[in-house]
Amino acid sequence: MTSFAAPLRARSTPWPRPESSPGFGDPRFTITSRRVLRNGVPVLPVSGELHHLRVPRADWSRRLRLMRAGGITAVSTYVFWLWHQPVPGPADFDGQLDVASFVAEAEAADLDVVIRIGPWCHGETRNGGFPDWVQQAPVQHRTNDPAYLRLVDDWFSQLGAHLSGVLARENRVIAIQLENELYDQPDHIAMLQRIATDHGLVASVYTSTAWGSAALPKGLVVPLYGGYADGFWVDSDSGWDASFREHFFHSHVWDDPGIGADLRTSEKSGTDGRFAPELYPPATCELGGGMTVAYHRRPTVSGRDIAAVAHAKIGNGSAWQGYYMFVGGANPPGTQWQESHATGYPNDLPRFDYDFHAPIGAAGDLREAFGLLREQHTFLRDFGGMLTGMPSALPETMPKGLDDRSTLRWALRSDGRRGVVFMTWHQPLVPLADVESVQFDLQLCETTVRFPDRPVTVRSGTTARWPVNLDFGGIGVDWATASLIALTDGRVPLLVLGEEEGILGQVRFAGGVDVTEQVVGAERPWQGARLLRARSESGALDVLIIPFTLRGSLTVTPTGRVILAVGAVVEDGAVLTVEESDGTRPAEFCADSGEWVGRGHSERSTRRTAVVVTAHDPAAEPPATYGQFKRRASAPSSADVRRYGARWELDLRRAIDGDVLTISWMGDVAQLAVDGIPVADQFWNGSVWRIPVDRLAAGSGSRVELRVLPGHPESRVGIGYDGRSASLPVTAELDEAVLVSTARWRIDPASERS
Known part of the structure; x- marks a missing residue:
């Protein structure tokens, strides 16, 4: 774990030269030396x-x-x-x-x-x-x-x-x-x-x-x-x-x-x-x-x-x-x-x-x-429109090189008056330690902003966007220790922030602002959000702070509807469809009551149907190499897969429209064939293989076969970031084959009113 004795400093940097305008493009889509304009x-x-x-x-x-x-x-x-x-x-x-x-x-x-x-x-x-x-x-x-x-x-x-x-x-x-x-x-x-x-x-x-x-x-x-x-x-x-x-x-x-x-x-x-x-x-x-x-x-x-x-x-x-x-x-x-x-x-x-x-x-x-x-x-x-007016400034203390895992990686985008602090503290393979005592000292054109009041610990895996000196609906936000996500229009503007893991989301409002707070969602699964209602003589703002555990389920639609749902929320006018859901009923935030309200009805439930599998030929011992080109191992041919691979027959007669054949397997190369003709393949790297059944074009009388080729211990195959983080399995295994269709929800205000 790393800690910093002094605040992390950065100075806002003005644009180095005037903006070139007009730049490239036409009135509907223009690119200048700084930004992109859509219809101006x-x-x-x-x-x-x-x-x-x-x-x-x-x-x-x-x-x-x-x-x-x-x-x-x-x-x-x-x-x-x-x-x-x-x-x-x-x-x-x-x-x-x-x-x-x-x-x-x-x-x-x-x-x-x-x-x-x-x-x-x-x-x-x-x-x-x-x-x-x-x-x-x-x-x-x-x-x-x-x-x-x-x-x-x-x-x-x-x-x-x-x-x-x-x-x-x-x-x-x-x-x-x-x-x-x-x-x-x-x-x-x-x-x-x-x-x-x-x-x-x-x-x-x-x-x-x-x-x-x-x-x-x-x-x-x-x-x-x-x-x-x-x-x-x-x-x-x-x-x-x-x-x-x-x-x-x-x-x-x-x-x-x-x-x-x-x-x-x-x-x-x-x-x-x-x-x-x-x-x-x-x-x-x-x-x-x-x-x-x-x-x-x-x-x-x-x-x-x-x-x-x-x-x-x-x-x-x-x-x-x-x-x-x-x-x-x-x-x-x-x-x-x-x-x-x-x-x-x-x-x-x-x-x-x-x-x-x-x-x-x-x-x-x-x-x-x-x-x-x-x-x-x-x-x-x-x-994004605001951000296009903010050049990027790097901090005074930068990492010493690609092996530096102690210096916090961050940047400031600012126009000299306001800005956003970006922290990106994640990388694979070589984990980053948590960073203690993080506090920022930002030199803007006319002021210095030091925040938060007390240093915080930034955990490994954090990606954060913290606002500085922004104004929303006449309410000034000096800073916040939660990421900017969305700003919706309404009778009272709603600012949506997301907490970082292990950091309490704080919001420091400008002077003269009265704030009340309430907890949103007392019951599972949508538990732990907070609503701040900020009011002053010059304006009003509601701030919804989403806990870290719920950020992956949050959607704020283009029309400003705030939805908690597992899956993709597709908006078509007033109707919302939640695709690829886990079956959890969606909830929508009601600004007036400050609560989550369950929404929608299920159009399709999650379905898992085991595929009947018949084992036929076992795998044969494969060669150490199938050749090479420019020092890189060559892949086996279809003939090699047939010669050395284990073979199973899959019965897909229970499949329905929209099913996805999901195969968990281990080996080197897998290949699916319909009536003897290869139609799909995968090289093993630990991932589950998912194939839409309709892509296989298998009729009711078709023979669907899976062949899995085992690896060889001397294969020159690299798996993972370092090429050594996983070994190529030397066996050919079929762990599971199932037909899966995921849940879908429909949120239609017309049907809910009726």
Whole structure:
């Protein structure tokens, strides 16, 4: 445990130069050197990746609405060339490939759209998304070679024609990304923009990825950055790489030299690894919403890890939060679409699985990260506009390096008069000790704020946003030791704060304010909130302080309804639907009475049905290796899985619509086949495998088989952050197979009145 004898100090820092305005974009979506404006109003957008090609079209609407319920404001999606034009000739935009219909579904879900058109995308796809015939063409790929540009021109022409009905009218497509992870071809990116524009592929702004010190054409594209807690693209025995660890610290460096480094062929760059503040604000498009696995390295990223990285970026000055992925998916059966050694990549990826351990999994299930990020996004929705006027300042005492586990990691965003203190005191693998005697001394333009009155202990795992000198409804809040979550309109404004673990949420009001306090929720499960009613001659404010134990269940909807519910609260007018619930009845906060009121009726109960399993072939002893490429272990083939894997037959005849097949297993590789044809797979890293039954397309007479390949003690496979935190099981085990459907609640004021 660490303690500090003196207060932790930071001085608010003014903007280094005037704001460039107008910046990039148009009146509906503008990017200046400091911030983003939506229809002229400062906002802090939150984008999240969903690949429409990896999610069944029938599920697009639900997934998009779950994203919106998680606080996402824009959906981002790749358009993979190889899916649409596998052979020369007319491109296919039917069914699952209908990009325009996906944009329409996003608009219906009240989401903006970012289209990443490549033409080289990566996204863990074969050839980076090039069709095989393009990959094999005698051209200089990803350059201004006229022969290559002719291929791109034809593709962009067909994509532009397909999207013409969307882009030619008022629409929600705010950005188009050109190329991906291209480091030394700024003239080529400028040419791609020209070709895209010629074919009607026009949005408010164009963007490009900027990590790896990429050289980009200034003034044409907005550079976007990334940050992952861990990644599959490093060697199996390389440990927890510094390029991952640094994202758990507060800093003003936005470049990440590690993302895509395994595919980088050039060390040329055009920047010093920082964003260009004279032109652009710091913005991201690939904060790790999770992580997929390669055969040789299989990271395990927790929800707290994901939330800590995202939280640190907000404190560091983020003007746009973007996640990759926010919704997981799967490659459909048929052609092998994934990145692999066979196509010259250093990583073997699962043939089907792209769940990514995302906040919304491939089966539509919610993970811990969903609730943690939802709270951050609610804060950005209600306070992001204010935050865009606050540059980030780092404290006087900074960590001495990536191994420093005693110096508190924090930052101040302030306009010199008011501000928010961000603490991000969490990292995986190497735990952080609690920090005692924490007190802040903030040097603002005209005053010094020291708080809290008495030093507190910041526990390991804390991510906090504490307000300083803010005014709400005419009531001044000097400071609070609870995180800002939401501010709702009403007869009396309601400020929602969340307590940190082990710290009593205190609020210091400005002088002349009378305060009364009441406990909210005397009975389980919604127990322990407090309501402060602050009144003065100049205004009124209610403050609802949510205990730490309830923060993961809190939703404050865009219309200001305060709900406690396990799951995702989807708002459609006055009707709320709670998806992925554990069956606990939701409660809504009533401001007049200051109490929680039970709401809604159950539309579906949680259901668990055991799958009848018949064991057939036992596992055979596997080889120590299935080969390697660039020093990385190669994955076994389907023939290897059949030869060495244990086999079970699964009886899914008791499945109903909406069921998810949930499999707990141990081994190396698992594969599901329907009537002998592989349709799903997973590389083991300790995660439970969830597959929607309808994705299996198994008829009543179909034979569904699970094969599990055992590991070998000499396998060069890394599991966990350090590549050594877990061992590859040397047995093939099926622990459990069940059909699961989760509870759903509907809160409809009309039905409750009747």
